[in-house]
Amino acid sequence: MSDFASLKKEFHGDLVTPDHPDYEASLARWAANSQRRAAVVAFVKDADDVRAALLYARALNLRIAVRGGGHNPAGSSSIEGGLVIDLSRYLAGVKVDVDKRLAYVGGGALWSTVNTECAKHGLVMPGGTISHTGVGGLTLGGGFGYLTGQYGLVIDNLEQATVTLASGITLTASAHENQDLFWGLRGGGSNFGVVTEFVFRVHPHAPNVFAGMLVLVPDALETVARIIERKWDAGMLEKEMYHLLIATGPGNMPCITLILFWDGSEEEGRAHFKEFFDLGPMIIADMCRDMPYVDVNSLQDAGVPHGRNYYFKSVNQPRPNPATVLAARDTVFALQKEHPDVLITFVFENWSMRKVCSIPNESTAFQRSMDLTCLVALTYEHNTPEGLREVRAISDALTGVVAAHSGVTNGNVGYANYNSDAPSVFDANTDVVLSARQTEVLFGSGHARLREIKKKYDPDMVFAKWFAIRPAT
Numbered sequence: 001m002s003d004f005a006s007l008k009k010e011f012h013g014d015l016v017t018p019d020h021p022d023y024e025a026s027l028a029r030w031a032a033n034s035q036r037r038a039a040v041v042a043f044v045k046d047a048d049d050v051r052a053a054l055l056y057a058r059a060l061n062l063r064i065a066v067r068g069g070g071h072n073p074a075g076s077s078s079i080e081g082g083l084v085i086d087l088s089r090y091l092a093g094v095k096v097d098v099d100k101r102l103a104y105v106g107g108g109a110l111w112s113t114v115n116t117e118c119a120k121h122g123l124v125m126p127g128g129t130i131s132h133t134g135v136g137g138l139t140l141g142g143g144f145g146y147l148t149g150q151y152g153l154v155i156d157n158l159e160q161a162t163v164t165l166a167s168g169i170t171l172t173a174s175a176h177e178n179q180d181l182f183w184g185l186r187g188g189g190s191n192f193g194v195v196t197e198f199v200f201r202v203h204p205h206a207p208n209v210f211a212g213m214l215v216l217v218p219d220a221l222e223t224v225a226r227i228i229e230r231k232w233d234a235g236m237l238e239k240e241m242y243h244l245l246i247a248t249g250p251g252n253m254p255c256i257t258l259i260l261f262w263d264g265s266e267e268e269g270r271a272h273f274k275e276f277f278d279l280g281p282m283i284i285a286d287m288c289r290d291m292p293y294v295d296v297n298s299l300q301d302a303g304v305p306h307g308r309n310y311y312f313k314s315v316n317q318p319r320p321n322p323a324t325v326l327a328a329r330d331t332v333f334a335l336q337k338e339h340p341d342v343l344i345t346f347v348f349e350n351w352s353m354r355k356v357c358s359i360p361n362e363s364t365a366f367q368r369s370m371d372l373t374c375l376v377a378l379t380y381e382h383n384t385p386e387g388l389r390e391v392r393a394i395s396d397a398l399t400g401v402v403a404a405h406s407g408v409t410n411g412n413v414g415y416a417n418y419n420s421d422a423p424s425v426f427d428a429n430t431d432v433v434l435s436a437r438q439t440e441v442l443f444g445s446g447h448a449r450l451r452e453i454k455k456k457y458d459p460d461m462v463f464a465k466w467f468a469i470r471p472a473t
Contacts (some may be wrong), residue, residue, distance in 0.1 A: 259300070331401050
């Protein structure tokens with residue numbers, strides 16, 4: 001299929017080109033800086049549409065990107081001058097089979113839809129901490145969430161995926177069919193094909209949990225960091241999670257925030273987190289309460305709205321370290337004064353990793369460890385090469401703090417879904433050359449196997465927009 005007229009005749013969905021009135025809207029992404037001006041945006045309705053779009057793009061040598069939720073900070077869902085296979089318009093639904101406790105989720109669905117549909121039946125899925133995140137990207141990269149301590153990663157709850165390959169063939173990947181592809185999809189990202197449907201195992205759950213934000217004065221940080229260290233040493237429980245955020249509030253005032261989660265009643269949660277609530281006068285605002293689980297997943301939405309410029313960088317640390325926290329605070333506040341046009345947030349994520357690490361590392365492409373994620377999240381004004389260099393320098397300084405205090409190496413790429421510089425083979429919209437070494441470090445002992453799977457399912461590297469894997473030779 002080598003001409004647009006033939007594609008239009010066969011296509012069931014919508015084809016949007018630069019002369020279409022919906023073109024500008026079709027390019028919109030969560031991060032404005034990740035938008036690219038595609039030659040064609042193909043809003044697919046089914047696997048046949050995916051096949052037609054792939055064959056058309058390959059015949060014309062158009063580079064390909066796949067858009068699910070469009071939330072990836074590295075811009076993996078956009079492509080300059082190429083073709084975007086967009087799942088968000090017609091393949092974003094969720095159907096729940098209550099008897100089998102399975103959720104059938106379109107490749108373009110958002111977690112807000114998953115959570116809402118599951119809640120109608122007293123069920124939950126451990127997916128993400130921002131409700132407007134896409135299911136596809138989060139899943140293929142591993143997938144943490146508020147319920148990870150109890151149910152593991154999102155990929156640990158994946159039963160099956162329907163995948164259209166670069167050849168146009170559609171396969172089912174599961175523990176019983178195309179097991180090698182199923183292994184690669186669970187952590188190997190968008191390297192192997194277009195996932196039009198995920199099937200997840202879902203879990204019975206009470207409607208409400210205890211969660212919310214606790215805002216504290218900056219002087220509370222050392223005490224909070226030591227409480228977190230003690231709790232980690234004592235062993236985090238599966239039902240708890242807490243994130244520590246260091247940032248600046250209105251007027252560039254230093255701000256310390258705890259996001260708390262307890263899978264139980266408010267009485268239980270306040271008792272469990274008593275050391276935090278006993279900080280008394282150091283607490284500026286206590287927004288923690290009994291709430292529906294579907295509301296928890298949207299607690300942070302307002303802080304990361306669509307349409308701004310975002311840059312993320314991640315690094316892992318082996319355990320909570322008060323010295324790292326205090327050094328990060330000093331660095332954040334100093335950098336914020338130097339860069340007033342950049343909103344800087346440093347996040348220390350804490351959740352029990354026992355369930356995640358109870359699954360053998362070789363079971364999936366995702367590399368498992370007890371390490372905890374640190375996230376540098378930057379919002380900036382100027383979507384220019386100079387603006388990009390500025391936020392890269394800030395992120396390098398902050399991840400360097402973790403390296404200096406935790407003994408991690410420069411090869412540590414952290415959690416892949418948080419990385420704005422995921423190596424891509426053909427993204428010309430960056431002013432630096434990104435090393436394939438990052439991909440090797442990310443996939444570790446599984447990298448050689450992933451290269452063999454790539455050789456089998458995508459030998460021509462049609463899918464190469466996120467930690468691109470090169471086929472084995």
